[in-house]
Amino acid sequence: MGKLGLGLAVGCAVASCAIAAVMVGRRVRSRRRWWRVVRAVDEFEEAALTPVGRLKQVVDAMAVEMHAGLASEGGSKLKMLLTFVDSLPDGSESGIYYALHVGGTYFRILRIQLGGQKSILGHDVERKPIPQHLMTRTSEEFFDFIALSLKEFVERTGNNSQYSQGKDLGFTFSFPVKQTSLSSGTLIKWTKGFSIDDMVEKDVVECLQRALSRRGLDMNVAALVNDSVGTLAVGHFYDKDTVAAIVIGTGTNACYLERADAVIKCQGLLTTSGGMVINMEWGNFWSSHLPRTSYDIDLDAESHNSNDQGFEKMISGLYLGDIVRRVICKMSLVSDIFGPFSSKLSTQFALSTPLMAAMHEDDTPDLSEVAKILEETLDIHDVPLKARKLVVKVCDVVTRRAARLAAAGIVGILKKIGRDGTGGITSGRVKGVKSGKMRRTVVAVEGGLYTSYTVFREYLNEAVAEILGEEIAPYVILKEMEDGSGIGAALLAASNSARSVDTVQVL
Incomplete structure (x- = not known):
């Protein structure tokens, strides 16, 4: 081989090495960017975890706040309003x-x-x-x-x-x-x-x-x-064991049937039945045990009612899609996996909860629905499959946390009225029955998140059973209701139409 041939061979080898080095460098940088995205999602998932131990802390906090709200006006973030x-x-x-x-x-x-x-x-x-x-x-x-x-x-x-x-x-x-x-x-x-x-x-x-x-x-x-009281009315119309109602859709609220003598802030409250439906306004519930993330903090700070409705902002339909958008925005900022940054990722509520649910429940092999929603709603194009899978994971984290926290709120109500079995199965025993048979307890549930979002409903039901335990859970039934705001209001008009005088007195 002459000098010229040798030189060409060496040049080609050097060029090949340089190209290989560039390719390896690109792969390394791409892998690093990918792992930054994965790490951002993992950190969010860890911060949003709802193990049963934490849920039980939320249960206890809910019951404590209910007691405080019944004891005095302004004693709790829960208003605990007389209906x-x-x-x-x-x-x-x-x-x-x-x-x-x-x-x-x-x-x-x-x-x-x-x-x-x-x-x-x-x-x-x-x-x-x-x-x-x-x-x-x-x-x-x-x-x-x-x-x-x-x-x-x-x-x-x-x-x-x-x-x-x-x-x-x-x-x-x-x-x-x-x-x-x-x-x-x-x-x-x-x-x-x-x-x-x-x-x-x-x-x-x-x-x-x-x-x-x-x-x-x-x-x-x-x-x-209000809507939650109407939902309770529908539930009780069909099943007299219904003692509480939850509305969880765009917004959220809860009410339940309380003993009149437990409403300490209205001493001398007299009712014919000895009970009173309490409107909790539970969207404003707050506890340090709630798994709040940096995305929740930012959402609250940018809302028109910051430092208010903290529970609602973690569990209701108005906000879940926006939490997902915020996480996707962070993913896009730490990596180019979604291509050029889309300005729509910076727009509040650009991703609605129904669209988030559609991505979460996408069962196509290539997650084509996820790709379509990202493109049409957030202007993010040609997203690789592995990134689409991460988006579905984010939707799952947000939905799972919301459903499990709502479940903890429900069990908190049951704890307050002695229907959660924390005192043993006999604490909720049917009066006059010595066999230890637990009282049947029904909670009426209304709202699109529960009635239309299958995964949310499954997570909520699963969490209620997990918190209560296998001994108590069979006695607590969550029943889906419809149109508490309409039928429930008419039913309450019916059940109260015959009164000639008020039967509720505050002395």
């Missing part, structure tokens, strides 16, 4: 009853015909938009529109003989209200885009009742309720 519902539907109700649900840009009118023996013979519903201009006008204009819509609905759905029976109305008003009796409550503030200034601190039922009179509609608002 003035001291008796619940039992299935014996009969007749025709109506319900109104006002809680957003749409409102619903409902009519049910009850036939006793836990039967609903007829059920009509109408959903109507609220004209935007009425959301900022006067209370008289707003309620006149509601009353006129109700009158037209009554005339359309029932003949005169039926209407003569159906004069009692349940009213679900999903805005912050300070309830003063079963059928009265003052508006604390508007939310959801409403701003009717002359309504604030006024009795919402009185405003509605006046509008009904102006429209010539002889109807009586028999019950003012």
